[in-house]
Amino acid sequence: MTRSLLATCLLLAITLFANAQTKSIQPAAYLNYHLGWDGTSSLLKVSLDYTPATKDSTVFIYGDLKFGGQKEIFKVLQNIETTDKIKLTPTERKITVYHTDGGPKKISYTINGQLVGNPKRATLDELFRPLITPNLLYLVPQFFMINPVGHPAAAATIQWDSFPPGLPYFISTAAGTAPNVKQSIPLNKQQDVLILMGADLIIDTYKVHGIPYYAITSKADTLNNLKADLEPFFKDYFPGLRNFWKDDNAPYYYISVLPLLSIDKPWATGYSQKHGFVMRYSGKFDNNKKRVLAHETSHAWIGNSMQIGNDEFDNQWFGEGFNDYVTMINLVSSGIQDKAAFLDYVNNDNLLAHYSSKVKNAPNDSIAAKFWVDKNYQTLPYKRGFIYAFYFDNQIRLASGGKRSIRDFLLALFKINQQIHTANPTANLTLNDYIKTASRFIPEKKVRHQLQTNLIAGNALDFKKIKLISGFKIDYRDSIPVLMISRTTNLRKIYSK
Numbered sequence: 001m002t003r004s005l006l007a008t009c010l011l012l013a014i015t016l017f018a019n020a021q022t023k024s025i026q027p028a029a030y031l032n033y034h035l036g037w038d039g040t041s042s043l044l045k046v047s048l049d050y051t052p053a054t055k056d057s058t059v060f061i062y063g064d065l066k067f068g069g070q071k072e073i074f075k076v077l078q079n080i081e082t083t084d085k086i087k088l089t090p091t092e093r094k095i096t097v098y099h100t101d102g103g104p105k106k107i108s109y110t111i112n113g114q115l116v117g118n119p120k121r122a123t124l125d126e127l128f129r130p131l132i133t134p135n136l137l138y139l140v141p142q143f144f145m146i147n148p149v150g151h152p153a154a155a156a157t158i159q160w161d162s163f164p165p166g167l168p169y170f171i172s173t174a175a176g177t178a179p180n181v182k183q184s185i186p187l188n189k190q191q192d193v194l195i196l197m198g199a200d201l202i203i204d205t206y207k208v209h210g211i212p213y214y215a216i217t218s219k220a221d222t223l224n225n226l227k228a229d230l231e232p233f234f235k236d237y238f239p240g241l242r243n244f245w246k247d248d249n250a251p252y253y254y255i256s257v258l259p260l261l262s263i264d265k266p267w268a269t270g271y272s273q274k275h276g277f278v279m280r281y282s283g284k285f286d287n288n289k290k291r292v293l294a295h296e297t298s299h300a301w302i303g304n305s306m307q308i309g310n311d312e313f314d315n316q317w318f319g320e321g322f323n324d325y326v327t328m329i330n331l332v333s334s335g336i337q338d339k340a341a342f343l344d345y346v347n348n349d350n351l352l353a354h355y356s357s358k359v360k361n362a363p364n365d366s367i368a369a370k371f372w373v374d375k376n377y378q379t380l381p382y383k384r385g386f387i388y389a390f391y392f393d394n395q396i397r398l399a400s401g402g403k404r405s406i407r408d409f410l411l412a413l414f415k416i417n418q419q420i421h422t423a424n425p426t427a428n429l430t431l432n433d434y435i436k437t438a439s440r441f442i443p444e445k446k447v448r449h450q451l452q453t454n455l456i457a458g459n460a461l462d463f464k465k466i467k468l469i470s471g472f473k474i475d476y477r478d479s480i481p482v483l484m485i486s487r488t489t490n491l492r493k494i495y496s497k
């Protein structure tokens with residue numbers, strides 16, 4: 001995809017105008033970050049112009065321990081300079097600057113983004129901290145901003161003072177913008193900022209229903225042809241998702257899919273930002289990685305926009321399992337995965353994995369406590385929710401004589417979710433909203449019973465007693481259900497409505 005070009009003179013005019021505006025209405029409290037990179041070293045030069053947090057001192061806390069477990073992160077911060085007296089407290093990642101007056105201040109430092117190169121920590125070190133190699137600068141904001149405690153400014157500006165000309169550049173808060181355009185970042189949206197620059201980057205632009213979509217990949221990957229691997233997502237999967245949800249409401253969307261540098265074994269990891277998904281991988285970009293990408297980007301609806309309950313752990317059977325089912329049916333309807341891939345995923349990754357799991361009947365409320373310590377619990381809500389969503393879809397299709405499906409239910413729920421958000425942007429769906437909406441498709445008594453028995457109490461479904469749509473059949477091999485789809489059944493057609 002190619003970056004959209006802005007006319008230089010227009011850009012210059014906007015920059016000058018923006019500068020004039022900033023000068024004339026400089027807010028009382030400000031944090032202005034100036035960045036510099038030479039394009040090849042592992043060092044990012046940062047200087048911060050700021051107003052003191054208090055007349056006597058300003059305390060900065062660098063990094064966020066909750067973001068990717070970065071206990072050693074303070075070592076990344078080097079060459080701290082200021083004209084005021086400072087005290088460093090590395091154990092607390094703290095810089096205290098003692099002021100002698102209340103006037104404008106400056107503190108400068110370098111961020112050392114050299115590759116750590118520990119294969120065991122590849123995910124943590126390459127996804128959640130600055131990585132600056134000769135041809136790639138990868139910055140997440142928590143780790144170039146130094147976060148003054150109790151500072152009244154609600155936003156920080158970012159301005160590139162020096163950078164090599166002509167390098168591919170991406171900033172997630174203003175996709176398509178050049179580095180010489182100053183940005184203002186609300187501090188409560190820091191975690192949605194991603195900055196990328198470097199000769200290795202390939203930035204391609206697509207349009208999905210008129211919305212700009214960006215794919216950021218790297219020339220450093222010589223194993224895959226990622227452009228070819230990703231193209232079906234932009235041509236089929238993302239438009240399919242937007243059709244599925246009847247939702248074209250987004251300013252832009254991006255996926256950053258960059259190779260991991262410290263491991264060779266096949267791996268995939270990533271996290272979602274408000275308008276995009278940041279992924280790192282190693283090895284072949286196979287079906288498994290495509291499913292990860294599809295699952296994560298599908299979370300823009302179930303998971304990010306729609307959540308049942310106020311804690312994301314409460315109803316993960318919905319947040320993860322229903323999302324995974326939506327992912328799979330959209331992969332099929334967009335032609336990225338065929339009947340064989342679908343059956344493989346349903347039978348091996350879900351039915352076999354779930355029905356042979358020793359925690360298959362664990363109650364929903366027992367998952368949160370064991371989620372991070374027991375892999376069986378970690379994957380439980382995904383499989384339980386996926387299998388239930390498959391069953392639920394079949395019930396709706398049977399009850400409506402093939403006229404309606406899980407999509408109609410989800411669209412109805414999405415509408416309620418939008419009404420809730422209009423009234424209160426931070427409010428979420430409740431289990432009652434789920435019951436009320438589902439009862440428009442199957443009898444309320446059934447909805448309540450299944451929710452209680454299969455999703456909350458956690459009893460695995462007994463497919464010997466369950467009827468599926470024509471063409472689908474489940475047999476048992478020992479205690480494991482196995483889905484079969486008749487040869488004449490057109491799966492893509494089924495999932496295209």
Ligand SMILES: [Zn+2]
Binds near residue numbers: 299
């Ligand atoms: Zn997920």
